[in-house]
Amino acid sequence: MRAWLMDSYDGIERLRLGEVPDPQPGPAQVLLRMRCAALNPADAFLAQRMYPARPTLPHILGRDGVGDVVAVGAGVNHVRAGETVGILRCNVGVDVWGTLAEKVVVPAESVIRIPPNWTLEELAGAPLVFLTAWQALTQWTDPPAPPHAGSVLLVTGASGGVGVASVLLGKSMQLTVLALSRSADKRARLKTLGADFVFDPADGNLVKAVTAAISPKKIDLAIDSVGGVLLPQVVALLGPGGRISVVGRSGGSVPDFNPATLLFRRIRIGGVAVGDYTTQAAHAAWKEIVDRLDAIGQRPQIDTIVPFEDVKTGFVRLAQGPMGKVLVRIAD
Secondary structure (H helix, E strand, O other): OEEEEEOOOOOHHHOEEEEOOOOOOOOOEEEEEEEEEEOOHHHHHHHOOOOOOOOOOOEOOOOEEEEEEEEEOOOOOOOOOOOEEEEOOOOEOOOEOOOOEOEEEEEHHHEEEOOOOOOHHHHHOOHHHHHHHHHHHHOOOOOOOOOOOOOEEEEOOOOOHHHHHHHHHHHHOOOEEEEEOOOHHHHHHHHHOOOOEEEOOOOOOHHHHHHHHHOOOOEEEEEEOOOHHHHHHHHHHEEEEEEEEEOOOOOOOOOOOOHHHHOOOOOEEEEOOHHHOOHHHHHHHHHHHHHHHHHHOOOOOEEEEEEHHHHHHHHHHHHHOOOOEEEEEOOO
């Protein structure tokens, strides 16, 4: 089969399209012929040794996707050859070969069917970003639960995959959602997805503008995928007991961060890691996500679909900042 092979940790630019033997399913596994895969920032981080996993090389990236079941291993009874299924969070693309290939082996317990009225493309790009957004929204209680209706949510990098998922899920939870994006066109799109207020993070008066828009309320929860120089402004906008769920760092390291800004208001900052989900927890969260999207009449957003031969072009688009997901068409 053809696959995009990662021979080193020298970045996405060094990926090569090559031939490898077809994988075979073992017990409790299924073999998929891939139709569509999604690109995630985590793929690029792994290719630069900026991710905890250290898979054996050559490696195949890709954590999301939809494919046709070709064969099943021993003990698999709930899915059959010929069905089209998606992949829920698992070790595919992390420790074992991933979805940027014509075929992939997946744990049978991690396959999901296409929800009613969804396209296979919508499913292909949804699981990882929506599970990330779900954890970011719910991780601050024990057991995990959505914020109270009426709480104020701030989403940085709101036009990206996790950002869009956070906006949609936030609206399903009846939160007041503020979305940040540098693009006027993307801010307009975010409004159509339900964002109550949109702002340009490059605005020199950002803190004043946000404060005026929601006064007398303050931000209760921020989902931050940017970091960098924006993080201190996010901290400044939080009310007492405010929380920040960190899901990325596209803006780089935070310069000259002052920990004293966390004091007195008891600001809490917590990282998000969907790898912590058990299979059972991931399935339960996924069902809740699908039900909530159905309830508000929304679907995952797709920015670009590139041919299998143009995976590197897809990663370029991902780095530019898409409006939703970048997908790879592997087969019709």
